Every structure is written in C-alpha cells, then in structure tokens.
Amino acid sequence: MSNFEVFFDYIQKISGKLLSEDDKQLLMAHFKPKKLRKRQYFLQEGDVCKYIGFIVKGSARTFTVDEKGHENILKLSVENWWLADFESFYLLTPSRFNIEALEELEVLQSTNTQIEEFLKNIPAFSAMQNVISQNNTIATQKRMQTAFSYTAEERYEDLVSNYPNFLQRFPQNMIASYLGLSPETLSRIKKNSFK
Amino acid sequence: MSNFEVFFDYIQKISGKLLSEDDKQLLMAHFKPKKLRKRQYFLQEGDVCKYIGFIVKGSARTFTVDEKGHENILKLSVENWWLADFESFYLLTPSRFNIEALEELEVLQSTNTQIEEFLKNIPAFSAMQNVISQNNTIATQKRMQTAFSYTAEERYEDLVSNYPNFLQRFPQNMIASYLGLSPETLSRIKKNSFK
DNA sequence: ACTTTAAATTGACTTATATCAAGCCTATTT
C-alpha cells in the first residue's frame, strides 16, 4: 500500500466518511511526502512549526530541554499519528519544543493554510478533525490524571498495559523521560516489578 | 445580561461567527438553566456524564478520590468554561471523576445527542467547537509540560502569573491539590517566595 | 570480529516533597 493509500484509509476509517476522487486529488496535491533519517529534526525549538505531518512510517519524540540541559519527552509518536507542536502550528508562534525522528521517519506534510482549505472543502477531513480532537481531549485528560495521582511505578504499569509495543520500540531512557523519571529510577522499578 | 445573552455572546466571540435568530431559538430550546448550591455535585464518580454545562456563574472542581481517600483536583472551572467529563460524555462510559460546585453555580446544560444536533445545524457552534478543542490541545500540552518538568515552586509561580484570580477565589488547599501538592508544601512555598 | 560508543544497571548519597501531629487563626453557628 502506498503512503497515500495508508493516509486515505486512515481518514476514512477515523472519520466514518468516504473520500471522493476529487478529495483525494486535493490531498495528494498538497500533502508532500518527506523522509527524515534517525536523529533528524522535524521541528527545532525557537522555530515556528510550519508543517503538520501524518506519520506513515517510523517514530518521533517531542521534547524540551531545560536550563540544566535535561531533556524532557512530552510525546512519543508512531504510525498514523499527527506530528506537530499544535500551539505553534495554530498560532504561528515560535515553538518551545523539539521534534526529532527516533527511527527512519516518513511523513506526509502540509501547512496551516492548506489545512484550513481541507477543513472547508473535504467533509471527511473535518469529521476526522472532530474525532481526533475528541480523542485528544480524552487522552490528555487521562494523561493528566496519571501524571498527578499515580506513583512512578503505577505510571510504568499503565504504560505497559496501554502501549506494550513502546517498550520494545523505544530505548528505556526515552521511556523514562516520557514517564517523567530518571533512567536509574525506571531501571529499579523494572527490577522490583519482577518479584 | 441574561444567562442566554452571556452564552450567545460567548459563542459568537469565540467562533467569530454570528448566531441567527433560529440558531438562538434552537439553543434556548435545548439548553436548560440549572443551579447548584455550593458543595452540590454536577457529576458523581461511577455515573455517566449525561450533561455538559456552560458555566454562567460560579465555579467547580473536577477531582478523583484514591484508595486512601485523598482527593486529587484535575481541573478548576469558572465562568465561560464548559463543565463535563468529556470522556464519559462522549463515550457514555461511567466516569472516574467527581464534579462539585465550589461556589453557587449556574450552568446552561444539554445532552450528548443535542450537542450533535447543534454541531450539524449551527455553523457558529461547530466553529466554536474547533476553536475550543484547539485551545484545549494547547492548554493541556502546556499543563503536561509544567506537571513534568517544573518543580512545585515553579508550578505555583506559573499559576500566579496565569490565573492570579484563582488565588483569591479558591481556598489554598484546593490550589495545592490542583498543583499536585500537599497543603503543607504549598504553605511553605508561599512563605519562602516572600523572601 | 574488533573497537568504539551508547545504554542499562547498581550502589551510595542527596534532595524535594509527603506525612503526621500540634497549635493557631478566622469564620460560621448556636
């Protein structure tokens, strides 16, 4: 299946609506395939996030770097997720985040102004947006709750049951950072959880 | 200004679109005013969140209670905010949250099925939803970041500069819980920040 | 296959924040 076939499938499935041939032509005209090698940046801190990307293959991390040079991962993104700093993308303000490919990454990307067009002209696209923002609202609500009311160990267990594939796919220090833990602490948690 | 005038103003302002007379009639027909006294519940843990409420006056907190009986505040809501557990509201699943009035509370409330109707039939309403979910995405992204990468003191400073009115409006133990802190810790932070 | 580099583990120690307990205000109720 080609990149665009994957993409169309995704839109139709999540929106519950079909894309017409015209819709598909419009999307193909304005979503550009882009490849990033491992460690390349999709977005650098300080830049405006001009592009939003749909991940066809690979993975990425969204992170900040604090004064002490500590990296803090906010999001791990894989296939069929959207990649962007939405604040920067919507408001056209400089981003505080970095987005970096963790594996060879293939995205279909487009711009803010184009997205506005798609939302106006493609019913399935705007239906998709509604579903995504619902899902997103739910997911962030959950993540907030785990962040605040769970212990480190509970947050790890939660990840194990919700995203078991992340454990194989990403190095442990990335997982630790995503959970808001030091690598040492995560290592100890894993050790204890075997008992 | 009546409750509905406040509501219509809000929709028009945030969506950037005008409401027709028909739109207004439709909204008035299906949003019901509801008053709650201080301490009354808008939603109880275990129930499905059947209503979404637009806050016209007053405030509320969304919180969980853990096994040890500790309350954990996830959200503090005031005028012109929407009140609901969106997960439960959208998916019709039992909620893990409680929502309680902190002050005398006036909302305009409606149901899931009605909201679907508004989204279909009132352009300003669906434009509003897009803006809100954008804002929401941005806000939760920020809150996640502060939760993980800021110290207790930084989180407090952040609140002071972003929502200074919360400090007057809500008791300090609620603020502490919202920041993910014990009341004692917040008390000590305030003391130190005067030096 | 060998070398180099990066990631994971382990132990000793430090720090931030929570917990427990007591006392003190400041309201509200009677």
Add this chain to the structure above:
DNA sequence: AAATAGGCTTGATATAAGTCAATTTAAAGT
C-alpha cells in the same frame, strides 16, 4: 459571646525519586 469547625501554618520525621559515579551490557561503526 461561646463554641465548633475548617483552613492555614509550623516543626519533626519519613519516603520516593533524583543525582553522581562506577561498572556491566548491548549496540553500532569500521
């Protein structure tokens, strides 16, 4: 005005997680 309760503060102590440093293991590059 006295009484009660809820919220705030303070001190002493406990605990979870972080930091630093050394070592082992695994992965990547030549």
